[in-house]
Amino acid sequence: MTAENSATSETAIAVTDGSALRPGPRAERGTLLAALGVVAFSLTFPSTVWGLESFGPWSLVAVRSVLAALLAGGCLLALRVPLPERRHRGGLVVVALGVVAGFPLLTTLALETSTTSHAAVVVGLLPLTTAAFSVVRSGSRPSRTFWAAAVAGAAVVIAFTVGQSGGAVSTGDLYLFGALLVCAAGYTEGGRLAREMPGWQVIGWALIGALPVSLAGGAVALSFEPVRLTAHGVIGVVWVALVSTFLGMYVWYRGMAAIGIARASQLQLAQPVLTLVWSVLLLGEHLAPAAPVAAVAVLVCIAVTQRSARPPAAPVTASLPGR
Template identity: 60%
Template sequence: MKNDNSAIVGGREAIRPGLVLALLGVVSFSFTFPATTLALEGFGPWTVACGRSVVAGVVAAGCLAAGQVPVPDRRHWRGIAAVAGGCVLGFPLFTTWALRLSTTGHSAVVVGLLPLATAIVGARRDRRRRSRRFWLAVGAGAITVLAFTFSQSRGAPSTADLLLFAALGLCAFGYAEGGRLAAELPGWQVIAWALVLALPVTVPMTALALAHEDPRPSGAAVLGLAYVAIVSQFGGFIVWYRGMSYLGVTRASQLQLAQPLLTLVWSVLLLHETLPTVAPVTAVLVLLCIVITQRDRAGASPSHYEKL
């Protein structure tokens, strides 16, 4: 499906806007865990995990209707279903349950492995070769995050870690498929259709959760739920998938190495959690890995149609 107002953009011309958009997505997502923690103060885990998708789905449906957006071609629905399963259902559910068992900061660092998982899935999907330097930087970033994780959990993964590993595996697949589709459809439509597709599942699950979890919403809890619904589940994906369409899935994914470090900062400032002493060292090492991946020419995206 091509937009009549498309303009061909590619190569180095796409790098700067792609970086800006992808970084905006990373910053948006970095508030997700603190906001979820706030939401859990007044709502049960099932209500938060499913309710965020319902609210976002209603907003997305309204946007699609207001824009009179045509239904995607049949060939796009497999990818949209992957986004729905990974980013709309799987990731929110597993991470919300993990946050009931672990701190925001620890959970954020475990999910710092998401860039590596997304890079692997993305590389397999787009079949484009990356340089050895790129993969060494990706591996170094992942090892750094893993070392930090296990240093905080006494050398063995906890139940929360296992839930988070499941979440990042599902989300990586959803990110890769969404980034691929964003080269053919406007990025906001990719996540919007995924949210709408998930509504037949998320609406009844939210209704059941509200009936059994006895919600006691406070102002902070409502604000947290509103953030994860409007920004984390919808708005952040709009700029994130657009950035991926410029940079390519594999290269853009490495910017998310900064996300857990940003989340650590927010968890200290907003939730008053204690910042681990090794976090600054981890931050410097991870940022160096990001710089290397973004300077690697093999990661540049090919020409594509920019959706206006």
Template identity: 65%
Template structure:
């Protein structure tokens, strides 16, 4: 779909200097984050993953600060450390005092996704946001097409209505249309500030996990998510 849009709009191929950044977007947002979170969700539930991934705005803001050379204030770092402590503590509590394999995948997904967000936001200042994710998706085709072929050949496929609807939503909305407006917003207000808009993601994920999947949120899931949101909100209000 991204290739069709690029061809229909007669978009020229990006300059060679932009392809390293597009490669980071592809590896982080197109390949790394979806793969790592999917692997994590095989051993943990959605509500647990939502709280861990709630640290993504903090990680993105920190990487953005490093990438553009700004110097966050001490309140920023204090809130970042507090938010990280809440996330790790929650993961340890649900894992019975030890990090699970799912937590390892989730923490790795935070790093690769944040890198993809930062590079995509930077590129969106020199090209439209939809072209950033479009070229990243097209650039990843040599990896995604063979991987899809292998998966279809080896994995059992049951094309029910719910599965097809979920796949279409993830591919069309989450992976293309959503990132199209996300990168455009990052270009408009800045990567670090835009990343903080994700502070609502953990609570929204918990609500949808309970409503659509019937998951039990657990006694500490809500407070942990709220604590993460407070820490992220503090980072948004601090000055560099």
């Protein structure tokens, strides 16, 4: 094998898995983008609670999807982006079902009966579930250290958030666990697609594909659920539509494409703690003294997952994915 082929193979391994990336500008940018996505997502639950002041759960999900689709469609049209290739359309359907429709609807229904702290349990489990999905879908093989840190971080987050809710089982738990599964599938498929097309186009085309259903669902929901516009309600729906659903997903998928699905997913271990902070500041919920301890433990686990490298792999001769 020539030196050129060897270099191409090593780059292909890094792009395919992501966990083997060494520190460098690309990895640093990817980590920053994924972290920005986590910050955007950490405000989703408090914003949803605000949105529910003005809309019913079904109306809220439909309105957020339509608004996000209009923004995405405008960007796609302005830049004259061609339609996605046929081989990408199946993955886009998974993204639409997972992050455009499934996760928003199931978590919104859960938040009608659950507090934001209890709902954060699903976010605590999401990094581990996404990493597991990536193993099945993309064939990545994170190291044992990675998995140990991921499980430890998930355990800390779960213990903290369940403790915050008093250990009670919410009536929305089935919604939350369903949201966990569909979102992990959508994240994994979106991260895979973002290696071959820009991340904003991944979520953009998923939103456009779901637009007919969003419009029809919104028309039906708005005829049954009353609308009472308030300042909080409008701010909430605008945030979840433009930031959580589109802009946040854009930077998140770009980050996943740069550093790998499994590694990027572990940054979300910080999301429940951030959500609880926003809940205190925006919703007036009480923050337990254990929060700083949990935050430090989670950050340690994140540091370990970001530094753990994938075990050496056999040479790969595949070329880089097309850009």
